[in-house]
Amino acid sequence: MSSIADNIGSVTRRIQKATLTAGRKPGSVQLLAVSKTRSPEELRAAADAGQIAFGENYLQEALDKVAALNDLNQIEWHFIGPIQSNKTRQIAETFAWAHSVDRLKIARRLSEQRPTSLPPLNLCLQVNINSEASKSGCALTDLPELAAAVGELPNLKLRGLMAIPDPGQSESELRTSFRTLANALRALKQEQPEAGPLDTLSMGMSDDLEAAIAEGATWVRVGTALFGTRPPKHSQS
Template identity: 75%
Template sequence: MSSIADNLGSVTRRIQKATLQAGREPDSVKLLAVSKTRSPEELREAVTAGQRAFGENYLQEALDKIAALDDLTDIDWHFIGPIQSNKTRQIASAFSWVHSVDRLKVARRLSEQRESGLPPLNICLQVNINNEQSKSGCQPEDLPELVSEISQLPGLTLRGLMAIPDPEQAESALRASFRKLTNTLKELRQKYPEAGPLDTLSMGMSGDLEMAIAEGATWVRIGTAVFGERPSKS
């Protein structure tokens, strides 16, 4: 059985190869280790192997891990799950990135509740790129208004877009979904140059990271390929 360190090395090589093949700068794609349901001990093993950025989907589980690993001061915590309005205060305090903002109400609450002593909270707008009823995310046509409004909120830095395309699509359709998100970000950057860096595309997972990188991903969210298959629930 491969160790987490071995898995991280393998994933890092995949990212580097895909980045090179896409003709992109060597350090232009970052690995976000998706650590939902994983134990603090597994995260500590990943940190020992050099991983620093972790993505969490469930708030209370994440807060428990943050507390358990509070001796590790250089972990970069990203919230990537659906956001309930009554949970924004803890998210605003505990994380440095939020990839899953999909409505103005949530962004306003994160802005209001981000402590003044902390650096601005990096946020991505989650886009329901394939219009799936089962998934969170705003519609692409709602993005201009959201970008215009959210970019004016204090305590936040609007970094870009996130999407979870339907993995059951044909490869050509999946690639088109990634490309659509990339083109959408380019259009927003041109239309709203004052909105923020708009330099981030959070897309791609264990099975399709090469395709996502070829189409412009800057963060790839990798769980299984780093930590192995999740144990089945009893």
């Protein structure tokens, strides 16, 4: 059985190869370890292997891990799950990034509740790229207005966009979905250069990271390929 360190090495090589194949600058794509349902011991093993960024979906589980790993100052915590209003304060106080903001109400709360002693919270707007009824995310048509409003909020830094395409798509359909998100970010940069750095595309997972990188991903969110098959789903929020 391969170790977490071996898996990180393997995924890193996949990222490097895909980046080179796409003709992109080496190091332009970062690995976000999706660590929901994983134990603090597994995260510590990943950190010992050089992994820095970890993405969590369930707030209470994440807070427990933050406490358990508070001696690892290098860890950068990313929140990537749906954000409810009653969770914004702890997200604002704990995380360096929030990838899953899909409405202005949530962004306002994060802005108001972000401690001024911390750097601005890095933010991605989640887009429902395939208009799936079961998925969070703003509609593409609503994105310019939302980005403009979020870009004016203090204590936040609008970095870019995030999407979770329909996994049932073919490779060519996935490429089209990723390209649509990349084009949306490009349009925002041209139309709203004052909104934020707009340098981030959070897209691509274990099975489709090559396609995402080919279309411009800067963060790929990988869990299974690093940690193995996920344990049974639980009810944490």
